[in-house]
Amino acid sequence: MTEQTTTPGATPTEDAVTPSPTDPLWVERNGTRTYTGFSARGARVEIGPASAGAVFTPGELLKVALAACAGMSSDRAFARRLGDDYQTTIRVEDPKDMAEDRYPVLTEKFEIDLSALDDEDRAKLLTIAQRSIDKACTVGRTLKAGARIPDAQFNQPEG
Known part of the structure; x- marks a missing residue:
């Protein structure tokens, strides 16, 4: 979750968003329109079109x-x-x-x-x-x- 913090003297559109700490996330290409998603904690998920089978x-x-x-x-x-x-x-x-x-x-x-x-x-x-x-x-x-x-x-x- 992120918290919004307001910079003194800033206009509402200049308000800063302070991100929460997060583990890195990324996807790597496996083939045509298919990817594996990863988290730094070791989780993985297969991603692609419905026609690729057992993927999300x-x-x-x-x-x-x-x-x-x-x-x-x-x-x-x-x-x-x-x-x-x-x-x-x-x-x-x-x-x-x-x-x-x-x-x-x-x-x-x-x-x-x-x-x-x-x-x-x-x-x-x-x-x-x-x-x-x-x-x-x-x-x-x-x-x-x-x-x-x-x-x-x-x-x-x-x-």
């Missing part, structure tokens, strides 16, 4: 990131009320707008058993869970804020 498309990774972020952000609220062993599946199934080549809506849909709770406790828990997601889900907050994406930088190796 970039759009699928976006949806999975949003679902996982919502789950992680609401986990404590649900575990506190339902127990540490509660089960949930979170789906993001909204369709792509093919004409615009983008996802106009991304809806997190929790499949979770709340039948042990009465209506009042269920409503209270869902409110707390949504507040937790709104406060702590970096992916959702980034998408809702409309993150600025500068043009790609193309660096050539020296030599």
